[in-house]
Amino acid sequence: MMDDRNALFSQQTLARAIEFIWREAEMLDRRDYRAWLELWDASGFYVVPIDPQATDFAATLNYAYDDQHMRELRVQRMVSGYSASASDAARTVRTVSRFTLTSDAADVVEVKSAQVIVAYKRGVSTIFAADLTHKISFATGEPRLVEKVIRLIDSTEALSAIGFLL
Template identity: 80%
Template sequence: MMDDRNTLFSQQTFTAAVELIWREAELLDRKDYRAWLDLWTPSGFYVVPIDHATTDFASTLNYVFDDQDMREKRVQRMVSGYSASASDAARTVRTVSRFTLTSDAADVVEVNSSQVIVACKRGTTTLFAADLTHRIRFTDGEPRIEQKVIRLIDSNEALNAIGFLL
C-alpha cells in the first residue's frame, strides 16, 4: 500500500513538472516574458553554460547565469522596445520532449528533457537544439522553476545574438 501511494505521488509530481515545462515553452513562444518570470522561485537561476559538462555554473564562464534580478532586467530589456533584439525578435516554435525524472524528493524534482527551437527572423529560419535540466520546487503543491540549465549542443561554437529566451 505504501509503495502505491509513493508511486502515485511521483507520477503526479512528474506530470505537474512536465506541464510546467510545457507551459514555460508556450509562454516563451508567445513572448509573454512577464508571465514567464512568475514561473520562477525567487532563488532560481537561468543558466546557459558554454562548457556542456560543467556543473559549477558560478565558477565557470556562461552565456547566461541569471538570478532573479538579472532575469527581471533581461525581461525588461526585451519588452521595453529599446533593445534591437527585442524590437526585431525572432518568432519561435519550440518542442520539448524526452522527459526523464532524474531526482524525486518530497518538494523538489529534477527533470531532464530535450528542446528544439525553430526561430524565424527576417526570412531566415534557424534551429537551436539543447538538453534541458529543470529543477522544480513544489511549495504548497505549486510547482516553480528553481533552476533551468540549457545545454546547447553547439555551445562551444560562436553564437549569434539570439534575441529571445531559450
C-alpha cells in the same frame, strides 16, 4: 503497497512538472516574458552554460547565469523595444520532449528533457537544440522554477541570435 504509492506519486509529480514545462515553453513562444518571470522562485537561477560539462555555474563562463535581478533586467530589455533582440525578435516554436524525472525529493523535483526551437527572423529559420534541466519546487503548492539549465548542443561554437530566452 508502498512501492505502488511511490510510483503513483512519481508519475503524478512528473505529469505536473511536464505540464509546467510545456506551459513555460508556450509563454516563451508568445513572448509573454513578464508572465515567465512569475514562474520563478526568488532564489532561482536561469543558466545557459558554454561548457557542456559544467556543473559549478558560478565559477564558469556562461551565456547566461541569471538570478532574479538579472532575469528581470533581461526581460526588461526584451520588452522595452530598445534592444535589437526585442525590436526585431524572432518568432519561435519550441518542442520539449523526452522527459525524465531524475529526482523527486519532497519539495523539489528535477526533470531532464530535450528541446528543439525553430526561430524565424527576416526570412531565415534557425534551429536550436538543447538538453534541459528544470528544478521545480512544489513547496508552496504552486510550481516554481528553482533552476533552469539549457545545455545547447553547439554551445562551444560561435553562436548568434540567442538573445531570446531559451
